[in-house]
Amino acid sequence: MQADDLPAAVRSGDTIAVALRKMRLIINHGLAARAVDQDGGLDARLLLLHGMKLSHADLIATPSHAVSGLEAETLTGMARLRGAGTPLARLTGEAEFWSLPFYVTDDTLVPRPDSELVVEAALSRIGRGMTRVLDVGTGTGCLPLAILSERPQARALGVDISHGALAVADRNARRHGLADRFATCLSDVYGAVQDGDLFDVIVSNPPYIETKVIEGLDSEVRDHDPRLALDGGRDGLEVYRPLIANAAQFLHPAGNLIVEIGYDQASSVGALMAEAGLGTTLLHDLAGHPRVLIGHKSDPI
Ligand SMILES: C[S@@+](CC[C@H](N)C(=O)[O-])C[C@H]1O[C@@H](n2cnc3c(N)ncnc32)[C@H](O)[C@@H]1O
Structure with a gap:
C-alpha cells in the first residue's frame, strides 16, 4: 500500500x-x-x-x-x-458489564454481555437476605460484583488460578464500594476453599474452549484474551469436571450451581451434572443458543 x-x-x-x-x-x-x-x-x-x-x-x-x-x-x-x-476494552482498560464499569488487564477476560444471563439466573434464585455466593474463575469479578450490587445483604468469594486476575477483581470491588462484602482467594477450582464452607449459589464461567479450536478463533479473542481464561483442555470440559463433581459439598441443600456453557455443550455439561446427581435447568441467550446450565441439589426453587 x-x-x-x-x-x-x-x-x-x-x-x-x-x-x-x-x-x-x-x-x-x-x-x-x-x-x-x-x-x-x-x-x-x-x-x-x-x-x-x-x-x-x-x-x-x-x-x-x-x-x-x-x-x-x-x-x-x-x-x-x-x-x-x-479490542476497545484492551485500549481503554475497562469494559461495561451489568451497566457497571470494570477494570480489565492482560490477566483478565473482557466480560461478555452473554454472561449477564448467569447473573440473572443467580438473582432469580437467591433471596434478599444474607446469602453467600462463590464464583469459580472470577477474572474481573464481574459475576459476583454484579450480584452484590443488586443484593446488599449478600457476600461473595471469588476464586481464580490467576494472581493477576484476583488483583483486578479486588480493584473492581473497591471501585464499586463492595470490598467489605467480597473476598478473593487463589485456588484451583475448589482447592483452597475451606471444607465445610457452604454457599447458596456457585457461579462460574470457566474456560470452555477446546484447545484445538483456539487457533481458529477471531484474532480479537485469540490474541488478546488470556489463554488461561479460554482453554478448556482437549474436550473443553477440563474445568467443568472438578467444578461439577465437587459442587454438592460446597452447596447448601437448596443451593444451585450456575455455569455458563459453550453453544454446543448443553449435553456434555448436562451429563456431568447428572453424573454428579444434580438436576438441571437449561437457559438460552437472546440469540436462542443454550448459554447457562443450572444444577440443583434438590428440586428447583
Ligand atoms: C472465561 S474466564 C471468566 C472470567 C469472568 N468470570 C467472566 O465471566 O468474565 C475464566 C476464568 O477462570 C480462571 N481459571 C482457569 N482455570 C481455573 C482453575 N482451574 N481454577 C480456578 N480458576 C481458573 C481463569 O484465570 C479466568 O479468569
Missing part, C-alpha cells in the same frame, strides 16, 4: 471534531484491511473520550477545543491499534 493511501493522522491543533473524524477514518481503514464489515465511529468516540479524559457532555460542549501534540499522538496510536484488531 502507498503511504499516501493511509488516512491522515491526528495533528496538534486539530479540533476535537476533526480529531474524531480522522480517528474514525483510521479505524475504518484498518477494519477494511482485515475485511471486517463494521463502522468505527462509536469506537473512535469512546477512544477519544478516554484519550482526552473527557465526558460525553464535554465532547458536545467543546467540539472546537484544539488537541495538543501529545494527545494527537495518543489518539492516532489508539485508532491504529483498534483498526488493527486490538
Whole structure:
C-alpha cells in the first residue's frame, strides 16, 4: 500500500471534531484491511473520550477545543491499534458489564454481555437476605460484583488460578464500594476453599474452549484474551469436571450451581451434572443458543 493511501493522522491543533473524524477514518481503514464489515465511529468516540479524559457532555460542549501534540499522538496510536484488531476494552482498560464499569488487564477476560444471563439466573434464585455466593474463575469479578450490587445483604468469594486476575477483581470491588462484602482467594477450582464452607449459589464461567479450536478463533479473542481464561483442555470440559463433581459439598441443600456453557455443550455439561446427581435447568441467550446450565441439589426453587 502507498503511504499516501493511509488516512491522515491526528495533528496538534486539530479540533476535537476533526480529531474524531480522522480517528474514525483510521479505524475504518484498518477494519477494511482485515475485511471486517463494521463502522468505527462509536469506537473512535469512546477512544477519544478516554484519550482526552473527557465526558460525553464535554465532547458536545467543546467540539472546537484544539488537541495538543501529545494527545494527537495518543489518539492516532489508539485508532491504529483498534483498526488493527486490538479490542476497545484492551485500549481503554475497562469494559461495561451489568451497566457497571470494570477494570480489565492482560490477566483478565473482557466480560461478555452473554454472561449477564448467569447473573440473572443467580438473582432469580437467591433471596434478599444474607446469602453467600462463590464464583469459580472470577477474572474481573464481574459475576459476583454484579450480584452484590443488586443484593446488599449478600457476600461473595471469588476464586481464580490467576494472581493477576484476583488483583483486578479486588480493584473492581473497591471501585464499586463492595470490598467489605467480597473476598478473593487463589485456588484451583475448589482447592483452597475451606471444607465445610457452604454457599447458596456457585457461579462460574470457566474456560470452555477446546484447545484445538483456539487457533481458529477471531484474532480479537485469540490474541488478546488470556489463554488461561479460554482453554478448556482437549474436550473443553477440563474445568467443568472438578467444578461439577465437587459442587454438592460446597452447596447448601437448596443451593444451585450456575455455569455458563459453550453453544454446543448443553449435553456434555448436562451429563456431568447428572453424573454428579444434580438436576438441571437449561437457559438460552437472546440469540436462542443454550448459554447457562443450572444444577440443583434438590428440586428447583
Ligand atoms: C472465561 S474466564 C471468566 C472470567 C469472568 N468470570 C467472566 O465471566 O468474565 C475464566 C476464568 O477462570 C480462571 N481459571 C482457569 N482455570 C481455573 C482453575 N482451574 N481454577 C480456578 N480458576 C481458573 C481463569 O484465570 C479466568 O479468569
